[in-house]
Amino acid sequence: MDALVEQFFNLEIMAKALPLVLKGLGITLLICAVVIPLGLAGGLLAALGSVSRNRALRWISIGFVDVFRALPPLVLLIFIYAGLPFAGLSLSPFVAVIIGFFLNNSAYFAEILRAGLLSVPKGQIEAARSTGLGRAQTLIWVTLPQAVRNVLPDLLSNVVEVVKLTSLASVVSLGEMLHAAGLVRSITYNASPLVLAAGLYLVLLWPLIRVIGRFERRITH
Amino acid sequence: MMLSPDLPGASSGVALSIENLHKSFGTEPVLKGLDLAVGRSEMVFVLGPSGSGKSTMLRCCNRLEEPDSGEIFIEGDRLTGPGVDLNKIRQRIGMVFQSFNLYPHLNALGNVTLALRQVQKMPRAQAEAAGLDALDRVGLSARARHYPAQLSGGQQQRVAIARALALKPSVMLFDEPTSALDPELVGDVLDVMRDMKAQGMTMLVVSHEMKFARDAADRVIFMDHGRIVETGPPEQIFGNPQEDRTRAFLSRFHG
Ligand SMILES: Nc1ncnc2c1ncn2[C@@H]1O[C@H](COP(=O)(O)OP(=O)(O)OP(=O)(O)O)[C@@H](O)[C@H]1O
Ligand SMILES: [Mg+2]
Numbered sequence: 489m490d491a492l493v494e495q496f497f498n499l500e501i502m503a504k505a506l507p508l509v510l511k512g513l514g515i516t517l518l519i520c521a522v523v524i525p526l527g528l529a530g531g532l533l534a535a536l537g538s539v540s541r542n543r544a545l546r547w548i549s550i551g552f553v554d555v556f557r558a559l560p561p562l563v564l565l566i567f568i569y570a571g572l573p574f575a576g577l578s579l580s581p582f583v584a585v586i587i588g589f590f591l592n593n594s595a596y597f598a599e600i601l602r603a604g605l606l607s608v609p610k611g612q613i614e615a616a617r618s619t620g621l622g623r624a625q626t627l628i629w630v631t632l633p634q635a636v637r638n639v640l641p642d643l644l645s646n647v648v649e650v651v652k653l654t655s656l657a658s659v660v661s662l663g664e665m666l667h668a669a670g671l672v673r674s675i676t677y678n679a680s681p682l683v684l685a686a687g688l689y690l691v692l693l694w695p696l697i698r699v700i701g702r703f704e705r706r707i708t709h
Numbered sequence: 710m711m712l713s714p715d716l717p718g719a720s721s722g723v724a725l726s727i728e729n730l731h732k733s734f735g736t737e738p739v740l741k742g743l744d745l746a747v748g749r750s751e752m753v754f755v756l757g758p759s760g761s762g763k764s765t766m767l768r769c770c771n772r773l774e775e776p777d778s779g780e781i782f783i784e785g786d787r788l789t790g791p792g793v794d795l796n797k798i799r800q801r802i803g804m805v806f807q808s809f810n811l812y813p814h815l816n817a818l819g820n821v822t823l824a825l826r827q828v829q830k831m832p833r834a835q836a837e838a839a840g841l842d843a844l845d846r847v848g849l850s851a852r853a854r855h856y857p858a859q860l861s862g863g864q865q866q867r868v869a870i871a872r873a874l875a876l877k878p879s880v881m882l883f884d885e886p887t888s889a890l891d892p893e894l895v896g897d898v899l900d901v902m903r904d905m906k907a908q909g910m911t912m913l914v915v916s917h918e919m920k921f922a923r924d925a926a927d928r929v930i931f932m933d934h935g936r937i938v939e940t941g942p943p944e945q946i947f948g949n950p951q952e953d954r955t956r957a958f959l960s961r962f963h964g
Contacts, residue, residue, distance in 0.1 A: 611806060611808055611810040612810055612812065614773050614806070614810065615806065615811075615812070615869075615872075616812075616823075617799065618771055618773060618799055618802075618803075618804040618873075619799065619800065619823070619824035619828065619872065619873070619876060620796045620797065620800040620824055620828040620876070621823070621824060621827060621828055622796050625828070629823055629827060630812055633814045634812075634813065634814055
């Protein structure tokens with residue numbers, strides 16, 4: 489029992505690991521702060537393209553979404569970081585992570601937003617257009633607010649997935665939280681830093697997951 | 710300005726004019742050369758069996774549906790053809806839908822002021838004053854902050870009417886405005902329409918409210934298979950229809 493506590497809940501080691509793990513947390517949050525808005529923007533563009541009346545645009549958007557939903561993000565990330573240099577394109581770990589996650593996330597956000605856009609009745613658009621709103625105005629003031637509201641739990645779930653996804657950045661030695669914790673573990677031969685990191689993920693994500701649960705209950709009732 | 714002296718309301722001009730309107734969906738012709746002139750302040754009622762093209766005609770009048778050929782004028786200004794500023798001209802044509810189509814994420818005032826703010830670029834205070842004024846005209850200024858889900862069907866439809874009225878249109882189009890309402894709520898909406906007529910609004914109304922048509926309409930049109938079969942004052946259409954098809958259609962309503 490003591491050995492277990494010693495191996496997983498060693499407070500002394502956790503205290504030592506804390507500064508580095510918190511620095512990692514900072515990088516995790518930075519990745520999220522960049523990738524989530526970018527992914528939402530890319531996802532919105534792809535979603536709009538996928539419901540466009542222009543056939544070419546529709547096919548390109550749907551192709552983009554399919555490809556990047558099918559590609560495992562780890563494969564994508566390693567390809568960008570370790571594969572592209574063979575084509576003469578060397579990227580820093582941070583940039584590689586941002587590009588990889590942006591592509592992956594845009595595809596997921598696009599699929600969610602597309603469902604949201606399709607959930608808005610056509611009559612809403614007709615009402616808006618009949619009062620003189622243009623296409624873009626109708627999208628901004630009528631369609632999009634309803635679309636987002638209808639898929640809010642899914643959007644938030646995807647945000648949770650993004651936060652979890654950031655741990656993959658450790659494979660390209662970007663010092664985010666998991667990488668930092670792993671580093672201290674390998675120095676101390678003790679798993680407590682990993683438990684610390686897991687605890688911080690939990691603290692970070694649990695409120696969000698609660699909120700999503702509340703939304704989903706409200707929708708089913 | 711086109712004036713046709715044999716039209717009711719023609720003394721004050723034509724508000725809406727449809728000339729030789731054709732529209733097909735795929736290979737199925739739905740409107741087969743429709744001509745109609747609605748005089749200023751005139752209320753024209755459109756009757757006809759399901760699928761006769763009533764909604765399609767209305768929807769062509771603000772180009773929610775694109776006509777294949779023919780021309781439509783609103784107070785003499787051409788609405789059809791290329792180079793028309795649709796978003797501008799649509800503000801002169803109010804449209805009321807069977808299913809209300811209120812924006813559920815905005816309250817009544819938000820519904821009414823959206824186009825004022827975004828299209829007419831009115832400052833907020835001015836738009837809200839105009840919005841409240843429009844809501845007042847349909848008897849709902851006290852419900853300005855209610856969301857559509859908090860309003861009855863009849864109230865929702867009156868907000869939808871206010872949304873169109875706020876833009877001060879020259880013509881109002883109604884597509885079965887009371888068909889989705891519980892019977893006890895129909896009267897409120899019809900009363901609002903009666904008030905609008907009294908205030909001189911030009912109205913083209915597709916509806917099965919025969920009693921209302923008899924009381925309030927200046928003219929009744931009977932449509933079938935994409936054509937106007939008969940047109941005349943309500944006394945004639947309901948009392949002494951000239952065409953067999955009109956008579957057959959109406960007999961189903963008299964029971
Ligand atoms: N968007 C569309 N695509 C294909 N066909 C359509 C479309 N809209 C209408 N139609 C067809 O055009 C014909 C006329 O429809 P319309 O809605 O104008 O009739 P209506 O007189 O309003 O009928 P109702 O009394 O049932 O509302 C119908 O046969 C209908 O199926
Ligand atoms: Mg119809």
